[in-house]
Amino acid sequence: PTDAGGQDPLVSGGELWGSLGDDGVYLLDVREPAEFAAHRIGGAVNVPLARLFEEGACDSIPRGKKVVTICSHGNRSMIATFALARNGIGSSSLDGGMAGWSQVLVPRTVHDSGGTRVIQVEKVGKGCLSYVVARGGKAAVIDAVHPASEYAKIAKAEGLEITAVADTHCHADHVSASREVASAAGATLHMSAAEDYDMKCERIADGGSIPLADSELRAVHAPGHTPGSMAYVIDGLAFCGDTAFAGGVGRPDLHEDAAKAAGDLHDTLHGRLGGLDGATRLLPAHRAEGAEASPDGSYGTTVGELRSGALYGADRESFVRDVTASIPPKPPNHAMIVRFNRGSMPLNPAMIPDLEAGPNRCAVAAP
Structure with a gap:
């Protein structure tokens, strides 16, 4: 059924994503100004x-x-359609509102070279980035997000068998889907040996590897954003979690003392990550606020660009001072999300949209 103006009463998040940038679409947010300003x-x-x-x-x-x-x-927005109809304006309500919007996943191929193909899966309403790394018909999923079922759809469409699933770190702003993806695929679940988890998984330490067809993902311990953060490196690509972004670095305050973690982050950027070849692409687990995508649709940077950034040039003391002075407000529900992601408490999937509500706040921008 359609309304008096000829529009369907509801539009899905996926449909809205497909129409963004269309001059014929007008987005009317009916929340209070403070809600609108936040996200x-x-x-x-x-x-x-x-x-x-x-x-x-x-x-x-x-x-x-x-x-x-x-x-x-989606409740106030539905009432808004009636208010608009009284004035002769047809409209549709975004199904599930901003909570529903936060669950839309968009896959795109961002690398296909040397036998390795990478499909970036963007959670567009939250800014989360996960990856399907494919080689020789096998695939590893890195930093999976909900809805978990989307990864099986991608694998089927691409003719891939998911054999490994890994998180770069214990996320604090969104619920990891890695357990569910691994279970559904019968794949091995890998988690950092430097973090505490209460779940069945393979613990991977610095220098360890995850087999992928005729190659492997090499684990590099990259503490700072979290004490146990890992980067996974293959074929000139480094999946670096929330350690480094284009124009910023990961916030250091969600898991331990901010100053200590910021010092660790400085050492990681100048050592383990910064020591990689300058052409290495750093593919993060989030897009930084306001970041523009590369021509291939990816959000990230290179080690060479990282080295030329303002934060990289600061000495350790200045880096710690600048980063800790620029930390944004903590993500809503971060403590509960960490408990879910560690496996310390059961998860009701219906809670995920509300738990993840709000903006992406994992990056600290360069001053």
């Missing part, structure tokens, strides 16, 4: 729901465009 879809216009019922409030909303109303969970 929003690019290009959206904010008009709080109550205002839509005021005289003349709808005059600025364009006719002739596909209007999509947005709120936190």
